[in-house]
Amino acid sequence: MSWLHELLAGGGVGLVAGLASGFSGTSPGGGLVIFSVLLLGAEQHVAQGTSLITQIPPTGLAGIRRYWQSGNRSPLPWVMWIGLGFLIGGAGGGYAATTVSDSVLQWTYVVYLVALMALLILRRDRRDGSREAGDEDQLPWLPLLLIGLLAGFSSGFMGIGGGLAITVGLAAGLRVPQHQAQLVSLVFSIIPTNLPAAWIYWSKGLMVGWPAIIGILAGLWVGTDLGARMANGVSRSVLRGAMIALVSLMAIYMTYKALS
Numbered sequence: 001m002s003w004l005h006e007l008l009a010g011g012g013v014g015l016v017a018g019l020a021s022g023f024s025g026t027s028p029g030g031g032l033v034i035f036s037v038l039l040l041g042a043e044q045h046v047a048q049g050t051s052l053i054t055q056i057p058p059t060g061l062a063g064i065r066r067y068w069q070s071g072n073r074s075p076l077p078w079v080m081w082i083g084l085g086f087l088i089g090g091a092g093g094g095y096a097a098t099t100v101s102d103s104v105l106q107w108t109y110v111v112y113l114v115a116l117m118a119l120l121i122l123r124r125d126r127r128d129g130s131r132e133a134g135d136e137d138q139l140p141w142l143p144l145l146l147i148g149l150l151a152g153f154s155s156g157f158m159g160i161g162g163g164l165a166i167t168v169g170l171a172a173g174l175r176v177p178q179h180q181a182q183l184v185s186l187v188f189s190i191i192p193t194n195l196p197a198a199w200i201y202w203s204k205g206l207m208v209g210w211p212a213i214i215g216i217l218a219g220l221w222v223g224t225d226l227g228a229r230m231a232n233g234v235s236r237s238v239l240r241g242a243m244i245a246l247v248s249l250m251a252i253y254m255t256y257k258a259l260s
Contacts, residue, residue, distance in 0.1 A: 003211040009039045010208070010215025014054070017216075018223020022063040023231045024182065024243045027163025027189050028220055029055060029155065030250050033109075037257065040208055044102035044257075048159025049201030050208045050216070052094075052194050059220035060189030066228035067183040074184045078170075079191075081141045082184070085148020086155070086162060086193040093156025094197030098204060106258035109158050113251040116164060119172040120244050139174055147173070151188075156197035163188060164247070171240075178236035189224075 017031030032051035036042045042050060097105060147169035151162030163185040170181035201207065231239060 003209075006040075006209055006211035007215040010212035011219040012215075013039050013212075014059075014216035014219020014221075015223040016219075018059070018063075018220040018225075019227040020223075020246055021060065021163070021186070021189070021220075022066070022224040022227020022229070024164075024167070024227075024239070024246055027055060027155075027160070027166075027185065028059075028224070029158075029160035029162070030113075030164060030246075032216065033159050034250055034253055036208065038253075040212055042208055044105050045097070045201070045206045046208060048097065048105070049198070049204075049206030050213070051159040052155065052198035052201055053207050054213055054216045054220065055189060055194055056192050056198055057217055058190035059217060060186045060224050063224040063228035064183065064186050064190065066225065066232055067179065067186065070179065070232045072177075072180045072183040074180070074187045077141070078139060078144055078184055079187055081144035082148035082151065082166060083188070083191060083193055085145040085150075086152035086188065087148075087196065089149040089152025089154075090156040090162070090194055091152075091196040091200075093153035093158075094200035095156070096153075097157045097159070098200065103258060105158060106254055109160075109254045110251050110258060112154060112158065113247050113254065116168045117244060117247045117251065119168050120240060120247070122172075139176075143169075143174060152193065152197075155194050156200070159197075159201070162194070167243070178239050179232070182231065182239070186224075186228075 013035040016035055017028035020031045021028035029051045033047045036047035036050050151165040154160060154165050155162035166185040167181050170176040171178050
């Protein structure tokens with residue numbers, strides 16, 4: 001594959017992953033892993049390393065700005081507790097991933113996605129018109145820390161960034177409004193909490209070539225901004241439906257890869 005081909009393919013991977021990230025309010029890791037396998041022909045470990053490494057630069061800034069302009073906020077205590085858990089879980093997940101086969105990673109990915117999809121489907125919005133959790137004093141530190149641990153471990157073990165776990169954990173588990181949960185998740189796309197896990201993959205050479213890396217980063221900048229613009233123009237029910245559809249497609253594709 002020539003460097004130009006790698007650059008363009010990487011740009012396509014980043015653009016699609018960024019669109020999904022900005023619209024669903026999750027880190028782009030899930031899309032990066034799947035499209036690195038699909039468009040770049042990367043093996044599972046290499047796709048995961050590529051995903052984590054390309055998430056270190058703050059490519060989600062444009063998307064965060066769009067959510068912020070729409071009145072959504074990310075309380076600092078939430079970010080601190082989730083971030084602490086993320087750092088601990090990320091290092092553990094990264095080391096664990098290097099000890100298992102591609103097949104184990106793929107099937108773990110499938111089980112993880114199905115579990116998160118079930119949480120999204122089973123979630124029920126309040127019907128009494130009362131406000132959902134959104135104030136700092138309504139969210140105790142322990143659930144936030146546990147969300148961070150799960151997000152960090154999933155990031156390191158599966159190379160997906162952890163944003164999906166943060167969004168689902170806040171929205172479905174702690175009943176934070178969907179748009180606000182997505183903003184908090186995107187905040188972690190500009191904080192290098194996945195640095196320990198990324199370093200583990202980097203040190204073992206598990207990444208694609210630099211032309212593809214550059215293309216992915218450029219695509220992420222553009223795609224995340226466009227996706228966030230679209231997300232702020234639709235209702236939370238549409239966003240949740242889109243997330244269910246996205247997670248379903250990811251699970252189906254990874255099941256196919258695990259079986260092939």
